Amino acid sequence: MAIAPLERFSFLWWNGVGVGVLEERPEGPTSKDLLSPSERSLLEETVLPQRQREWLRGRLVCKQVIQELLGPECLAPQVEVLPGPQGEPRVHLPEGLGPLDVSLSHARTLSVAAVTARGRVGVDVEPVAPIRQELWRFFLSPDERARCEREPELAPRLWLLKEALYKALRPPQPVPLRTLQPELGEGVLRLRAPFEQEFTFTFLAMGNHLLAVVRS
Numbered sequence: 001m002a003i004a005p006l007e008r009f010s011f012l013w014w015n016g017v018g019v020g021v022l023e024e025r026p027e028g029p030t031s032k033d034l035l036s037p038s039e040r041s042l043l044e045e046t047v048l049p050q051r052q053r054e055w056l057r058g059r060l061v062c063k064q065v066i067q068e069l070l071g072p073e074c075l076a077p078q079v080e081v082l083p084g085p086q087g088e089p090r091v092h093l094p095e096g097l098g099p100l101d102v103s104l105s106h107a108r109t110l111s112v113a114a115v116t117a118r119g120r121v122g123v124d125v126e127p128v129a130p131i132r133q134e135l136w137r138f139f140l141s142p143d144e145r146a147r148c149e150r151e152p153e154l155a156p157r158l159w160l161l162k163e164a165l166y167k168a169l170r171p172p173q174p175v176p177l178r179t180l181q182p183e184l185g186e187g188v189l190r191l192r193a194p195f196e197q198e199f200t201f202t203f204l205a206m207g208n209h210l211l212a213v214v215r216s
């Protein structure tokens with residue numbers, strides 16, 4: 001089954017990454033037809049009822065992006081997006097296709113999927129809004145907090161960027177975001193030891209939401 005064009009679906013390319021945004025009406029219909037049997041059981045047996053709609057929307061946008069990348073013959077129920085050991089989404093494709101790396105993020109009625117055949121990808125989406133200063137210590141290092149006091153508009157961007165970076169980095173054990181202290185260059189960020197990795201990144205504005213996309 002090919003995916004019919006979804007309402008309010010936007011797609012764009014950035015640096016080898018296909019990024020799809022799907023916004024649904026809160027009262028709109030939901031369909032599980034595009035799920036594989038494993039995805040359907042996972043949804044029904046493990047996802048809390050209040051998260052099911054968001055979870056389903058995440059799989060739909062992801063499959064739509066994969067069709068943009070691989071073509072309409074890549075049928076949705078044959079593409080599976082199942083969680084890895086830490087909850088990270090993993091794409092399972094029919095033999096001979098892929099591999100693809102994927103990242104998902106949700107904000108209210110909007111879900112974003114970033115998919116690439118090159119390296120690892122992370123995405124995060126948030127409504128455009130300031131972040132209260134008492135929350136900064138949860139995700140910013142002392143140096144970053146000092147910088148955000150001078151440039152408060154940087155705080156929500158660092159939050160987005162670190163969430164996307166965390167998803168692309170996939171540390172073997174969970175780490176607090178304040179311990180990820182990227183050195184930011186022009187579209188490039190660098191993590192020092194113990195990670196020692198370089199990523200490219202961008203911010204994308206989507207209505208009243210902002211997205212960060214990070215790729216290794």
Ligand SMILES: CC(C)(COP(=O)(O)OP(=O)(O)OC[C@H]1O[C@@H](n2cnc3c(N)ncnc32)[C@H](O)[C@@H]1OP(=O)(O)O)[C@@H](O)C(=O)NCCC(=O)NCCS
Nearest residue numbers: 055058086087088089104105106124166167174175176177
């Ligand atoms: C896992 C985490 C990245 C999810 O982000 P979030 O802002 O809560 O939610 P989002 O809507 O942006 O993203 C949710 C998606 O992230 C993905 N995800 C979950 N765990 C993940 C992981 N370990 N790595 C990459 N992606 C992950 C899933 O696809 C999930 O959607 P799904 O359940 O529908 O498949 C976030 O909770 C997190 O752990 N952040 C940083 C680490 C941290 O704070 N650690 C503290 C403990 S030391």
